[in-house]
Amino acid sequence: MRDVANFLSRFVSPDDWIVLGASAAVIVLMVAVAAALGFRGAEKLDEARLATLAAAEGALIEGALVSAHGDAGLARLAGGRLLAARVMADGVSARAARPSRLRVKGKRVSIAFDDVGFPPLRFKFKQDAPSWLIEMARG
Amino acid sequence: MIEHPPPPFVIPDIITYAVPGFVVLILIEMAYVRLTNRGRYQFVDSAASLAMGFGNQVAKLLVGGVAVAAYFWVAQFALFDLGWTWPVLVACFFAEDLAYYWMHRISHERRWFWASHVVHHSSQHYNLTTALRQTWTGVLGLSFIFWLPLVLIGFPPEMVFMFSAISLVYQFWIHTEAVDRLGPLEWMMNTPSHHRVHHAINPRYLDANYAGVLIIWDRLFATFVPETKDEKIRYGIISQLGTFNPFRVAFHEWAGIWRDITHAKSPREMLGYLFGPPGWSPDGSRKTSASLKAAWRAAQPGSL
Numbered sequence: 001m002r003d004v005a006n007f008l009s010r011f012v013s014p015d016d017w018i019v020l021g022a023s024a025a026v027i028v029l030m031v032a033v034a035a036a037l038g039f040r041g042a043e044k045l046d047e048a049r050l051a052t053l054a055a056a057e058g059a060l061i062e063g064a065l066v067s068a069h070g071d072a073g074l075a076r077l078a079g080g081r082l083l084a085a086r087v088m089a090d091g092v093s094a095r096a097a098r099p100s101r102l103r104v105k106g107k108r109v110s111i112a113f114d115d116v117g118f119p120p121l122r123f124k125f126k127q128d129a130p131s132w133l134i135e136m137a138r139g
Numbered sequence: 140m141i142e143h144p145p146p147p148f149v150i151p152d153i154i155t156y157a158v159p160g161f162v163v164l165i166l167i168e169m170a171y172v173r174l175t176n177r178g179r180y181q182f183v184d185s186a187a188s189l190a191m192g193f194g195n196q197v198a199k200l201l202v203g204g205v206a207v208a209a210y211f212w213v214a215q216f217a218l219f220d221l222g223w224t225w226p227v228l229v230a231c232f233f234a235e236d237l238a239y240y241w242m243h244r245i246s247h248e249r250r251w252f253w254a255s256h257v258v259h260h261s262s263q264h265y266n267l268t269t270a271l272r273q274t275w276t277g278v279l280g281l282s283f284i285f286w287l288p289l290v291l292i293g294f295p296p297e298m299v300f301m302f303s304a305i306s307l308v309y310q311f312w313i314h315t316e317a318v319d320r321l322g323p324l325e326w327m328m329n330t331p332s333h334h335r336v337h338h339a340i341n342p343r344y345l346d347a348n349y350a351g352v353l354i355i356w357d358r359l360f361a362t363f364v365p366e367t368k369d370e371k372i373r374y375g376i377i378s379q380l381g382t383f384n385p386f387r388v389a390f391h392e393w394a395g396i397w398r399d400i401t402h403a404k405s406p407r408e409m410l411g412y413l414f415g416p417p418g419w420s421p422d423g424s425r426k427t428s429a430s431l432k433a434a435w436r437a438a439q440p441g442s443l
Contacts (some may be wrong), residue, residue, distance in 0.1 A: 012200050020200075023192075023193055026158075027186075027189040027190070027192075029162075030166070030189060031189065034186075037180070039181050040181065041181050058264065088383075090181055091263035094382065116395065117380045117382060117392075118383065
């Protein structure tokens with residue numbers, strides 16, 4: 001631990017620590033104010049929203065599955081492709097997904113992506129798994 | 140070898156002194172958005188933006204010395220010793236702003252530099268906390284090289300640092316939807332309206348308005364696009380991030396570059412992935428700003 005402190009002291013002066021500490025405190029304050037003012041996401045996904053996202057990619061959806069909380073979804077696109085989407089605050093982010101990375105277990109689904117900016121998507125859904133989803137998960 | 144005289148006055152730590160003002164303005168903007176619904180906030184998004192700003196401070200402490208050392212090293216070979224006079228200060232203000240314009244433009248047009256700058260554009264919101272969503276890899280990505288010609292000409296390094304800091308502070312307040320157009324100021328200055336266009340992902344607005352303080356550079360180099368009321372602005376990046384994790388935000392494009400170059404089939408492809416436009420691919424299957432703009436133009440009524 002002392003070695004780490006010695007190493008850091010080469011780069012960070014006592015004044016710098018004060019500035020960093022104050023910055024961290026102010027960040028906590030601002031985020032707390034934003035939360036207290038009720039700035040929370042209100043976006044929900046549904047089949048129509050997934051269809052809009054697919055249309056932006058020039059595709060039609062053949063099947064859709066939305067999470068129990070409406071914050072994530074999957075859609076099978078024409079041509080056997082797969083679209084994944086998640087709610088981001090009050091926006092939505094979507095990616096084309098490879099069916100080979102899709103896993104379905106009961107009423108849970110998970111899918112991974114190559115893109116570091118889009119972490120694996122895991123969610124629960126209410127209804128029974130649709131046949132297209134099981135078919136895609138089997139490859 | 141030129142040895143520049145020291146500055147005739149103590150240059151304050153401009154950015155640190157500006158921070159309390161940043162905080163006050165953010166709190167005022169939050170209250171304004173709450174009361175008027177003009178603009179958007181989301182606390183997780185703001186937390187991510189502020190965490191990126193914090194990480195940027197840490198990164199500067201750890202590796203910022205590299206950029207400082209580069210400036211002073213280059214200063215030894217300066218062509219002239221311009222010194223600290225009023226005309227030189229004025230010239231340096233314009234020169235710094237021009238250097239910023241080209242750094243910013245190339246940061247959008249070349250993936251190597253975009254990998255750092257994408258962080259600043261990665262929020263789907265546009266508010267004052269977005270201004271603080273800054274890269275952690277700017278120094279390592281060599282963004283500072285765009286200012287080195289100024290030092291080589293003979294502007295004292297400290298003067299260039301000073302105007303860079305002033306430019307950064309200026310650019311804070313323009314990250315807002317709460318301020319509409321500002322009349323005659325729109326001709327000369329970079330304003331909230333101009334910068335909203337810069338952060339937009341609507342095809343008509345892509346790759347426009349790179350200005351720092353003065354919008355004149357965009358007008359001069361034909362990258363100026365005015366804001367229109369006809370179309371609601373969408374903010375963020377073409378492939379919107381699916382995470383608020385600061386580490387993923389900071390490094391996702393670098394990871395993408397690594398993935399691409401390790402799958403490249405030739406040195407040409409490797410160079411394309413590194414220094415081509417963001418979205419470049421050997422077969423043209425991915426979207427670039429140019430392809431998105433071309434598709435949008437083709438879809439406009441009356442286009443051939």
